[in-house]
Amino acid sequence: MGKVLVLNxxxxxxxxxxxxxxxxxxxxxxxxxxxxxxxxxYADTPLPTVIRLRHYVRVPYKEIPLTRRNIxxxxxxxxxxxGCTGDDLTLDHxxxxxxxxEDTWENIVTACVRCNVKKGNRTPKEANMAMRQQPHKPYSGxxxxxxxHIKSGxxxxxxxxxxxS
Numbered sequence: 001m002g003k004v005l006v007l008n009x010x011x012x013x014x015x016x017x018x019x020x021x022x023x024x025x026x027x028x029x030x031x032x033x034x035x036x037x038x039x040x041x042y043a044d045t046p047l048p049t050v051i052r053l054r055h056y057v058r059v060p061y062k063e064i065p066l067t068r069r070n071i072x073x074x075x076x077x078x079x080x081x082x083g084c085t086g087d088d089l090t091l092d093h094x095x096x097x098x099x100x101x102e103d104t105w106e107n108i109v110t111a112c113v114r115c116n117v118k119k120g121n122r123t124p125k126e127a128n129m130a131m132r133q134q135p136h137k138p139y140s141g142x143x144x145x146x147x148x149h150i151k152s153g154x155x156x157x158x159x160x161x162x163x164x165s
Contacts, residue, residue, distance in 0.1 A: 002019055002037070002047070002049065002154070002155075003016050003017070003018065003019070003149065003154075003155070004016070004017050004018070004019050004021075004022035004048050004049055004050065004051055005049065005050045005051075005146065005155065005158045005161060006022070006025075006031070006051055006052075006053065007034065007050060007051065007052040007053065007161060008052070008053055008056055008057055008059075009052065009053050009054060009055055009056040009057075010056060011052060011161065012161075013143065013146050013158075013161055013162060014053065014057060014059060016145055016146065016149070019041070019047055019048065022048045022051050023041055023045065023047075023048070025051060025053075026045075026048065026051060029054070030053060030054060030055075031051040031052060031053050031054060032051065032052050032054060033046065033048045033050075033051055034048075034050040034051060034052050035048065035049045035050035035157045036048050036049055037049050037157075049155060049157055049158075050157060050158065050161065064137075064138050064144055066103065066104070066105060066108070068091060070138070070144070071091060071105075071108055071109070071110060072089065072110055073144070073147075073148060074105075074135075074136075074138055074144075075109060075110035075133075075135075077089065077110070078110065078132075079110060079111050079112040079115050080092075080109040080110055080111060080131050080132050080133065080135070081111055081112075081115040081119070081124070081129045081130070081131060081132070082112060082114070082115050083132060084112050086112070088112055088113045089110050089111070089112055089113075090110075090111055090112070090113055090116045091108050091109070091110065091111070092108070092109050092110070092111035092115070092116045092119060093107055093108055094106075094107050094108070094109060094123065094124060094131075094135065095107055095123055096121050096122070096123075098121055099121070099123075104137075105135060105136060105137035105138070106134075106135050106136060106137065107135065108135060109131065109135045115129065143162060146158055146161075146162050147162065150162065
């Protein structure tokens with residue numbers, strides 16, 4: 001039936017959970033329904049898509065793993081030099097590894113094969129290639145996951161609960 005966005009008492013995104021777990025939290029009175037999709041679990045219980053916890057929960061920062069899939073998502077599945085999208089996307093080190101460049105969020109971008117070959121073993125400045133945006137480390141693991149759901153078009157109602165979107 002779908003996923004449910006769980007907000008902290010302060011309306012900050014906290015977690016993504018199953019609809020079953022969300023309904024249990026509602027029935028136990030630990031959360032309140034904020035959004036629903038018009039479908040019903042029971043005759044008098046709408047299926048939630050966003051719930052808010054009644055009490056604030058403190059959560060430690062969680063690091064997002066540096067993976068190909070996460071870099072592609074951060075860069076919008078497009079080349080950071082020419083903007084093209086497609087299946088031939090590669091990962092490019094802004095400062096090449098042969099020149100001391102490391103595997104970090106700030107040094108890896110998505111690039112098409114053509115731009116990656118054109119840039120070669122040079123920096124973007126040396127290759128006279130401007131980047132569309134500076135690579136950066138994503139701010140929050142949950143923010144990252146929530147934006148994946150929003151971009152897929154499934155949970156547009158989550159948009160207003162995500163800062164910076």
